[in-house]
Amino acid sequence: MKPLSDRTDRLVQSDIRAISMLIREHGGINLGQGICDMPTPDPIKEGAKAAIDGDRSIYSHYAGIASLRDRIVDKARSFNGLPVAGPQEVMVSAGSTGAFMCAMLTLLDKGDEVILIEPFYGYHRNMLALLGIDMRFVTTRAPDWDIDFEALEAAITPRTKAIIVNTPGNPHGKVWTRPEFERLNELVQRHDLYVLTDEIYEHMIYDGGEHVSFGSIDGAYERTITISGFSKTFNMTGWRLGYCIAPEHLAAPMGLVNDLVYICAPTPLQYGVVAGLDMDEAYYTSMLADYTRKRDMMCDALTESGFIANRPQGAYYVLADYTALRERFEGFGDDQQAAHTLVKMAGVGAVAGRSFFRDPEDGKGFLRFCYAKKFEELERACAQLVDAFA
Ligand SMILES: Cc1ncc(COP(=O)(O)O)c(C=O)c1O
Numbered sequence: 001m002k003p004l005s006d007r008t009d010r011l012v013q014s015d016i017r018a019i020s021m022l023i024r025e026h027g028g029i030n031l032g033q034g035i036c037d038m039p040t041p042d043p044i045k046e047g048a049k050a051a052i053d054g055d056r057s058i059y060s061h062y063a064g065i066a067s068l069r070d071r072i073v074d075k076a077r078s079f080n081g082l083p084v085a086g087p088q089e090v091m092v093s094a095g096s097t098g099a100f101m102c103a104m105l106t107l108l109d110k111g112d113e114v115i116l117i118e119p120f121y122g123y124h125r126n127m128l129a130l131l132g133i134d135m136r137f138v139t140t141r142a143p144d145w146d147i148d149f150e151a152l153e154a155a156i157t158p159r160t161k162a163i164i165v166n167t168p169g170n171p172h173g174k175v176w177t178r179p180e181f182e183r184l185n186e187l188v189q190r191h192d193l194y195v196l197t198d199e200i201y202e203h204m205i206y207d208g209g210e211h212v213s214f215g216s217i218d219g220a221y222e223r224t225i226t227i228s229g230f231s232k233t234f235n236m237t238g239w240r241l242g243y244c245i246a247p248e249h250l251a252a253p254m255g256l257v258n259d260l261v262y263i264c265a266p267t268p269l270q271y272g273v274v275a276g277l278d279m280d281e282a283y284y285t286s287m288l289a290d291y292t293r294k295r296d297m298m299c300d301a302l303t304e305s306g307f308i309a310n311r312p313q314g315a316y317y318v319l320a321d322y323t324a325l326r327e328r329f330e331g332f333g334d335d336q337q338a339a340h341t342l343v344k345m346a347g348v349g350a351v352a353g354r355s356f357f358r359d360p361e362d363g364k365g366f367l368r369f370c371y372a373k374k375f376e377e378l379e380r381a382c383a384q385l386v387d388a389f390a
Pocket residue numbers: 034094095096097098121166169170198200228229230231237240241242
């Protein structure tokens with residue numbers, strides 16, 4: 001038979017899924033994948049059920065139903081500080097991943113380069129690989145994951161078209177600051193680059209920190225595609241609803257791409273999310289209080305077990321250094337082996353650090369733990385870690 005497309009050769013099964021399979025075999029607790037299995041808020045479920053019962057089942061506008069786009073405009077102005085002109089600058093898609101794909105298809109051609117800051121979220125790298133886009137990487141290091149702006153500028157070539165920024169970041173919880181964004185803005189203006197931001201964890205910022213959207217920095221909006229979604233905020237990863245916000249010269253062509261690839265996001269579910277965006281501040285405050293407790297529980301258990309687990313500033317992952325465990329236990333030779341050993345000895349799944357770096361050596365000393373779990377389950381996982389390694 002004739003071969004499959006070149007682009008399928010570049011696809012590999014992610015380590016995250018492989019470890020999930022091993023955990024299922026061993027009956028362990030999965031702190032690997034960012035699945036987030038808490039219940040979806042009732043008003044959202046009720047809203048979606050009413051839409052299904054009301055037969056709101058036809059294709060929606062390709063960029064989303066009007067009431068949802070209006071709510072996103074309000075939220076983007078008040079929460080993100082973005083100078084959004086109106087709903088024509090909002091596109092609802094099949095998850096933030098769908099929005100990202102449309103942004104990439106709209107902006108990038110073969111021969112263009114994109115800069116990724118590592119550790120990165122694997123889908124960003126893999127989507128670019130699927131499209132055959134060349135990437136350059138700027139590495140940041142524990143414990144602060146500070147951006148080296150000289151290295152960032154050095155990575156720019158005449159072919160560079162965009163930089164991808166993820167704040168708060170997966171896998172390390174790094175939160176970009178306003179001064180960092182001001183420096184980034186100066187750089188992208190000078191080199192005429194676009195910025196794609198992934199802000200899916202925007203409501204999970206700890207210790208009084210601030211979420212800053214790059215598009216809110218003076219003059220940055222024109223060249224920014226701000227991407228977010230509802231999967232994490234409302235515990236609905238399987239509903240596949242996300243969106244992006246961009247000036248009309250970018251949003252309009254992205255809408256056409258979204259129409260071709262997805263036609264629209266699931267219509268009745270969009271109605272459900274409208275109810276979610278009407279929930280008051282108390283929802284976010286209580287979610288953050290829960291995640292703060294979970295973060296502390298996770299980091300304390302890891303520290304007690306011998307990991308270096310710095311408290312993340314945002315999102316819901318800890319990228320922990322396990323290398324000190326080598327002195328006391330077999331099976332911690334590298335990150336992949338360590339992930340297997342953790343399942344076998346403690347019944348807990350984590351993701352090998354190499355999944356987040358271009359060079360496996362850079363991630364070799366880390367495991368990523370996701371604490372978006374129900375309290376009881378996280379407590380059990382923490383107890384199992386402490387029993388096995390403390
Ligand atoms: C940084 C980041 N962006 C996007 C996603 C996926 O978002 P969605 O469900 O909206 O496609 C994830 C999920 O883990 C993520 O960690």
